[in-house]
Amino acid sequence: MGLPVVGMVGGGQLSRMTHQAAISLGLSLRVLADGTHDSAALVARGVTVGEHTSLQDLRDFADRCEVVTFDHEHVPGELIEALEADHPVYPSSAALRHAQDKLVMRERLAALSVPVPPFTPVATLRDVEGFGAHVGWPLVLKAATGGYDGKGVWVVRDAAEAQEVLSSGIRLLAEQKVPLRRELAAVVARSPYGQAAAWPVVETVQSDGICVEVVAPAPDLDEDRALEAQSLALRLADELDVVGVLAVELFELDDPAGAPGPLLVNELAMRPHNSAHWTIEGSRTSQFEQHLRAVLDYPLGTTSLTAPWVVMANVLGGDTDDGFDERLHLLLARDPALKVHLYGKGVRPGRKIGHVTALGERLGNVRRRARQGAHWLRTGEWFEEPAKGDLR
Amino acid sequence: MGLPVVGMVGGGQLSRMTHQAAISLGLSLRVLADGTHDSAALVARGVTVGEHTSLQDLRDFADRCEVVTFDHEHVPGELIEALEADHPVYPSSAALRHAQDKLVMRERLAALSVPVPPFTPVATLRDVEGFGAHVGWPLVLKAATGGYDGKGVWVVRDAAEAQEVLSSGIRLLAEQKVPLRRELAAVVARSPYGQAAAWPVVETVQSDGICVEVVAPAPDLDEDRALEAQSLALRLADELDVVGVLAVELFELDDPAGAPGPLLVNELAMRPHNSAHWTIEGSRTSQFEQHLRAVLDYPLGTTSLTAPWVVMANVLGGDTDDGFDERLHLLLARDPALKVHLYGKGVRPGRKIGHVTALGERLGNVRRRARQGAHWLRTGEWFEEPAKGDLR
Numbered sequence: 001m002g003l004p005v006v007g008m009v010g011g012g013q014l015s016r017m018t019h020q021a022a023i024s025l026g027l028s029l030r031v032l033a034d035g036t037h038d039s040a041a042l043v044a045r046g047v048t049v050g051e052h053t054s055l056q057d058l059r060d061f062a063d064r065c066e067v068v069t070f071d072h073e074h075v076p077g078e079l080i081e082a083l084e085a086d087h088p089v090y091p092s093s094a095a096l097r098h099a100q101d102k103l104v105m106r107e108r109l110a111a112l113s114v115p116v117p118p119f120t121p122v123a124t125l126r127d128v129e130g131f132g133a134h135v136g137w138p139l140v141l142k143a144a145t146g147g148y149d150g151k152g153v154w155v156v157r158d159a160a161e162a163q164e165v166l167s168s169g170i171r172l173l174a175e176q177k178v179p180l181r182r183e184l185a186a187v188v189a190r191s192p193y194g195q196a197a198a199w200p201v202v203e204t205v206q207s208d209g210i211c212v213e214v215v216a217p218a219p220d221l222d223e224d225r226a227l228e229a230q231s232l233a234l235r236l237a238d239e240l241d242v243v244g245v246l247a248v249e250l251f252e253l254d255d256p257a258g259a260p261g262p263l264l265v266n267e268l269a270m271r272p273h274n275s276a277h278w279t280i281e282g283s284r285t286s287q288f289e290q291h292l293r294a295v296l297d298y299p300l301g302t303t304s305l306t307a308p309w310v311v312m313a314n315v316l317g318g319d320t321d322d323g324f325d326e327r328l329h330l331l332l333a334r335d336p337a338l339k340v341h342l343y344g345k346g347v348r349p350g351r352k353i354g355h356v357t358a359l360g361e362r363l364g365n366v367r368r369r370a371r372q373g374a375h376w377l378r379t380g381e382w383f384e385e386p387a388k389g390d391l392r
Numbered sequence: 393m394g395l396p397v398v399g400m401v402g403g404g405q406l407s408r409m410t411h412q413a414a415i416s417l418g419l420s421l422r423v424l425a426d427g428t429h430d431s432a433a434l435v436a437r438g439v440t441v442g443e444h445t446s447l448q449d450l451r452d453f454a455d456r457c458e459v460v461t462f463d464h465e466h467v468p469g470e471l472i473e474a475l476e477a478d479h480p481v482y483p484s485s486a487a488l489r490h491a492q493d494k495l496v497m498r499e500r501l502a503a504l505s506v507p508v509p510p511f512t513p514v515a516t517l518r519d520v521e522g523f524g525a526h527v528g529w530p531l532v533l534k535a536a537t538g539g540y541d542g543k544g545v546w547v548v549r550d551a552a553e554a555q556e557v558l559s560s561g562i563r564l565l566a567e568q569k570v571p572l573r574r575e576l577a578a579v580v581a582r583s584p585y586g587q588a589a590a591w592p593v594v595e596t597v598q599s600d601g602i603c604v605e606v607v608a609p610a611p612d613l614d615e616d617r618a619l620e621a622q623s624l625a626l627r628l629a630d631e632l633d634v635v636g637v638l639a640v641e642l643f644e645l646d647d648p649a650g651a652p653g654p655l656l657v658n659e660l661a662m663r664p665h666n667s668a669h670w671t672i673e674g675s676r677t678s679q680f681e682q683h684l685r686a687v688l689d690y691p692l693g694t695t696s697l698t699a700p701w702v703v704m705a706n707v708l709g710g711d712t713d714d715g716f717d718e719r720l721h722l723l724l725a726r727d728p729a730l731k732v733h734l735y736g737k738g739v740r741p742g743r744k745i746g747h748v749t750a751l752g753e754r755l756g757n758v759r760r761r762a763r764q765g766a767h768w769l770r771t772g773e774w775f776e777e778p779a780k781g782d783l784r
Contacts, residue, residue, distance in 0.1 A: 023408060044435070045439065284729050306699075324395075325395055
């Protein structure tokens with residue numbers, strides 16, 4: 001029917017789930033993958049194996065697509081710039097650098113008067129010590145580029161620990177270790193036309209720097225605060241000229257009295273994001289469909305919730321994949337309403353190999369079901385007995 | 393993770409949508425398609441091009457799969473029998489013949505005391521005339537095998553018209569033209585283990601023998617009547633040893649006073665079915681996921697509704713696909729909550745090229761949105777102005 005071909009650079013689970021959404025729209029995603037066993041490459045017909053750091057590979061790939069987008073931030077900005085000279089690429093290199101380089105992002109946001117944790121670029125121990133004298137220890141060192149899932153983030157207690165990180169030679173910024181109440185995420189999408197849509201703000205729970213759980217909508221979040229977070233994300237999408245999904249990771253601070261404090265922006269991601277996997281069943285329009293609509297400059301879809309509470313829990317790899325099939329079987333038997341998503345990836349300890357989503361009326365119940373499912377698939381153990389009537 | 397490979401014979405839209413569901417379960421459907429441009433072949437990685445009427449092609453295909461299932465009824469029963477000698481095939485040839493041969497089905501159902509329209513096999517005009525003298529004219533002639541979407545069904549008013557159909561040499565049955573109030577469908581799934589699950593009974597609306605609209609749950613259906621239909625479908629799944637999805641198409645008769653009369657079984661289908669496309673968004677478990685769970689002998693999923701009303705309307709091809717992309721764009725703008733499914737098929741007049749699904753609180757509104765969407769995509773015309781507040 002003459003519908004356009006969307007190419008996604010990267011063959012991970014984000015690409016895999018975007019392909020699922022593309023099928024409904026009459027499309028088939030074309031994927032630039034590292035290899036034929038990449039998560040998305042296992043399920044899509046249009047797979048090109050190539051290097052996302054090779055301009056030639058990117059050009060050959062883009063020639064076969066009407067629009068190019070990304071499932072990760074690892075394509076060097078100068079290659080994207082070269083590519084967008086003769087291909088539509090969303091998000092653009094100019095937008096994407098704010099998700100690729102934390103220092104660029106922090107400086108831009110600070111210039112826009114968007115609240116961020118106190119930070120400074122650091123190159124020497126003296127820089128770090130000066131900053132530490134100002135904001136106190138421990139403090140946080142972050143790799144300006146290349147970090148993800150807790151990698152590239154170090155909490156350092158003193159100069160000796162800081163020196164160890166500095167000696168790696170990585171370009172760093174230092175950041176105050178702010179008193180966190182919890183983490184939130186405001187996820188929006190924006191099209192080239194300028195239309196934008198926001199999902200409800202969610203709470204994200206991290207463990208060892210990896211997102212393990214997302215609760216939608218964020219519990220006990222004041223309505224004004226939620227609107228503030230959504231407005232901030234929509235404003236950033238507009239200011240940075242983002243096209244596609246933009247996830248704004250936020251810190252909600254504790255104030256000294258223990259009440260919710262102000263919101264600070266932690267990170268930006270410009271692609272479908274782990275904090276919005278719940279939208280597949282939990283929102284009328286999933287982030288994957290929305291990302292496609294956005295990069296195709298189609299009108300965006302409704303972002304309303306399909307249930308009062310939606311909880312997503314990441315399934316991390318356990319020690320072995322022996323018996324995984326049986327574990328899956330038992331989980332489906334125990335909770336016939338749980339939605340299971342597996343990415344077709346080999347099991348490695350701590351690796352994200354899937355996620356589960358529970359939906360329902362009562363948060364405690366929904367949350368317990370999601371946690372149980374993810375924990376069980378990882379370990380083969382139920383961490384607690386379900387309360388009576390929980391498994392509906 | 394060692395999850396099994398499911399092979400589906402047939403590369404149509406049912407296979408395409410089953411592939412979407414397979415991706416969530418960590419699987420990638422393997423598809424035996426007629427060609428690389430089949431609906432499912434456009435989007436799945438594991439595509440084998442071959443003839444579903446060739447035992448060699450079927451065997452080569454089955455060798456690469458843990459279990460084989462079907463997206464249509466056109467594989468000859470004797471080939472399935474040969475195949476199942478050394479491969480798990482669901483549904484089995486013994487079950488499937490009740491969906492392949494209307495006469496076999498009618499005779500079996502009559503033997504089970506399941507209500508069906510009065511029928512008889514007919515080979516000669518004398519047979520038809522004898523039956524007509526008994527049940528009255530007009531009556532219905534049906535091809536015992538091979539019909540679908542209204543093909544293979546003839547309403548004949550007299551002997552001359554009957555003779556014309558008879559002269560085709562097709563094996564036929566004759567059936568009373570029963571006084572219909574409407575058509576319903578009871579869709580269930582069953583696993584080899586014997587677990588079964590039923591979706592709410594739906595109303596199906598046909599036009600020229602093609603299903604154009606499905607309303608879930610069936611409006612104004614008495615609760616006892618709904619239970620009767622579900623029980624009947626579950627009983628048939630068990631009696632016929634169906635594995636996978638079973639759709640039971642039902643006639644709800646008018647009684648002479650115009651009130652709802654008894655239910656009769658019209659047709660059976662043993663695969664994901666047009667009357668349950670609404671389950672993709674409208675039920676916690678879609679028929680495509682359920683079919684996979686069933687043929688894998690996994691526990692079945694919850695079949696509850698996700699909204700009070702769900703209406704699916706088929707998108708039929710119009711005269712041309714010129715401007716289809718623009719039409720899609722305008723539809724998404726007009727109704728951002730409508731879920732659009734396109735099958736990647738070329739447009740031919742009257743061909744099923746997709747479907748749309750609307751969900752919501754008010755039946756009138758939901759139904760209008762689904763109809764509008766399907767009509768617009770086919771014709772490029774809005775058939776009526778939406779009522780105020782309709783497009784939410």
